[in-house]
Amino acid sequence: MVSTLTVPDRTMGVQRHTVRERYTPGMNESEACPPTTFTRTMRRVRQTRDYRADSVPEDVLRDILDVARWTGSVSNTQPWSFIVVTDSETKRQMAEAAPYTAHIGIAPVVVCVAREVKGTEIDNFDEGRLAERVMIAAEAHGLSSGLARAREEAQPIVGRLLGVPDGMVLRTMVSLGYATEEGAKPKSPRGEARRSLDSFIRHERYG
Numbered sequence: 001m002v003s004t005l006t007v008p009d010r011t012m013g014v015q016r017h018t019v020r021e022r023y024t025p026g027m028n029e030s031e032a033c034p035p036t037t038f039t040r041t042m043r044r045v046r047q048t049r050d051y052r053a054d055s056v057p058e059d060v061l062r063d064i065l066d067v068a069r070w071t072g073s074v075s076n077t078q079p080w081s082f083i084v085v086t087d088s089e090t091k092r093q094m095a096e097a098a099p100y101t102a103h104i105g106i107a108p109v110v111v112c113v114a115r116e117v118k119g120t121e122i123d124n125f126d127e128g129r130l131a132e133r134v135m136i137a138a139e140a141h142g143l144s145s146g147l148a149r150a151r152e153e154a155q156p157i158v159g160r161l162l163g164v165p166d167g168m169v170l171r172t173m174v175s176l177g178y179a180t181e182e183g184a185k186p187k188s189p190r191g192e193a194r195r196s197l198d199s200f201i202r203h204e205r206y207g
């Protein structure tokens with residue numbers, strides 16, 4: 001069965017399209033998922049700091065990194081490389097160098113973003129987009145993830161550890177893995193992790 005969704009069309013008014021029509025040509029029906037299945041997956045993306053030792057399959061990791069590859073960047077500069085770290089000792093030293101990043105020492109895989117330094121504030125914005133995409137793609141594969149940010153004083157240390165060349169900086173690290181039971185537990189009572197939707201939304205003007 002093909003689900004339908006309502007897609008506003010600027011020239012013809014509101015039309016109903018099948019989900020399949022909205023997805024990439026060549027994708028077969030079993031691959032298409034209803035939009036709300038996808039948005040539910042996105043809402044499930046939370047910060048995880050406790051992982052099982054199970055490794056992440058190579059094809060899963062490549063699919064996640066391929067999603068990262070498609071992240072937009074200012075003028076399409078794509079000013080980054082992804083360093084995949086699985087070595088326990090390296091992860092331990094990274095976690096030691098950067099405060100509040102203990103989870104990268106525990107996760108089986110850490111995706112680190114090495115980025116050109118020369119950019120502007122907008123590059124930070126793009127880097128955030130990239131990190132979030134990694135987390136969403138991981139969630140879609142049933143993995144959990146955790147964002148870690150090396151503060152300014154820790155950046156040269158983690159950069160050196162991973163052989164990041166001059167002219168590039170390593171700030172963002174995303175841990176990936178399968179959450180332990182403890183790591184998967186909600187961190188706050190149901191309904192309290194975020195403000196209500198209506199408290200975020202304003203129409204046309206702030207006030």
Ligand SMILES: Cc1cc2nc3c(=O)[nH]c(=O)nc-3n(C[C@H](O)[C@H](O)[C@H](O)COP(=O)(O)O)c2cc1C
Pocket residue numbers: 045046047048049099100101103146147148149150187193
């Ligand atoms: C820019 C940024 C940097 C972050 N850095 C860290 C970090 O270094 N270590 C960490 O454990 N969590 C880090 N976090 C994760 C936040 O703590 C997390 O997103 C927040 O607590 C919400 O968690 P939840 O999505 O599970 O509710 C960072 C988040 C952002 C947006």
